[in-house]
Amino acid sequence: MKVVDVAIIGAGTAGLSAERVARGAGASTALVDDGFKGTTCATVGCMPSKLLIAAGAAAHAVRRASTFGVFATHRIDAAAVMARVRQERDAFAAGTRGQIAKLPEGVALRGRAKFIDATTLELEDGDRVHARAVVIATGAHPSIPDGFSAIHDLILTNESLFDLALLPESLAVVGAGPLGLELAQAMARLGVQVSVFDEKPTLGGVDDAELASCMQDVFKDEFDLHLGVALRADTRDGRALLRWAAGEKLFDRVLLAVGRPPNLAELNLRATGLELDERGVPRFDCETMQCGKSAIFIAGDANADRAVLHEAMVEGSTAGFNAAMFPHATQRRRSVPFSIMFTDPPLALIGQRSGVCGKTDYRDQGRAKVEARARGLVKLYASEQGAVLTGAALFCPGADHLGHLLAWQINAHASAERVLGQPFYHPTLEEGLKPALRQICAQTQVHLPPMEDFGSPAGE
Secondary structure, eight states, X not given: OEEEEEXXXXXXXXXXXXXXXXXXXXXXXXXXXXXXXXXXXXXXXHHHHHHHHHHHHHHHHHHXXXXXXXXXXXXXXXXXXXXXXXXXXXXXXXXXXXXXXXXOTTOEEESOEEEEETTEEEETTSOEEEEEEEEEOOOBOOOOOTTOGGGGGGEEOTTTGGGOSXXXXXXXXXXXXXXXXXXXXXXXXXXXXXXXXXXXXXXXXXXXXXXXXXXXXXXTTTSEEEESOOOEEEEETTEEEEEETTEEEEESEEEEOSOOOBSOGGGOGGGGTOXXXXXXXXXXXXXXXXXXXXXXEEOGGGGSSOOSHHHHHHHHHHHHHXXXXXXXXXXXXXXXXXXXEOSSSOEEEEEOOOSEEEEEEGGGOHHHHHTTOOOOEEEEEEOTTTTBEEEEEEESTTHHHHHHHHHHHHHTTOBHHHHHTSOOOSSOGGGGHHHHHHHHHHHTTOOOOGGGGGOOOTTO
């Protein structure tokens, strides 16, 4: 039996952060993983999806160049597109594996692990690891709902899509969340006939009717949208046949993007005595990552809380430090919730989207008009007292960058007045935030900064 201070299950972003911080705090560590293939981000998530999106954006730019009086033709070489996706993806994944290779001897243990008790793990080869504290960082996996077994051989997920040698002629995307919409738009721009389906009536997890309507207006120009529909799947002549109440259609492949449940089923959590929620996830403190008062901590996608990379890194480091210090646990203040969907335009969701609201319609924004990207909507939210910014929803050009600026200001509890007092260069997309900020000030009876009295540049 191997005895260590901290054992970490899973060598993804959260697990690697937990191991590094625990070891840095003076703890002896064991990092258990069944493959050490690299992080989800590098292998099947953030990076390969952005590579595919970048290829689609290049094709789209050529296609719309005539808007500026520039005439060009393009030919999409699907094999070359996918070859570059894999080449760059593999380079990112190799970088992660290089970090693992530099771990001290004996830290990395290959194999699946399960709990024998709250502080003892058993590997699939029968070896055991005993630790003072354990960090669960097992990640998540694509969900394949019931009802799709008949088209099993035609199903794609984010774990298989990027290994395609060629692109299908037609693709059904089941799931209109961020992953589904990103990949749907990228594939459509690469010449694939795309239809998107979802049982829910929403897009990108947005429950604001005005913003959702704006998103639908944008996306329906690029692919078919079928929201609020239940699907039945079958095969016909080697293709996938999808039926819903209003119709049916044949597709070469079906991409399932309906969620990623945590990888917890094989851990034998019953042996830990932990309290589990209705999804089978241990109940935990999001500021310490500790499960109850136990010696078990949970971080990253495994806890099904904030499934984005920067949160996984923070959660992993918090879990690793507190596991090393167990039984003492230090609370770490969480940053404002912040997510980005990398469509065109991007969608950025930040903080609490309630309270006083100011908005900007980007169809009339100067820089967006210059670039022929004038579409989208921004909504900013603030407290009634003091106009302190609390949240934002941005679906507009540059939202992935504007979102960062706002997340930093919201995290610092800045007011709309304070942000308006910052320099805004002209003409920029950032200027589009000013009308929304002014509306908040007006509604909360906060005085505008003096320079605002002089008016605004045209097309702000």
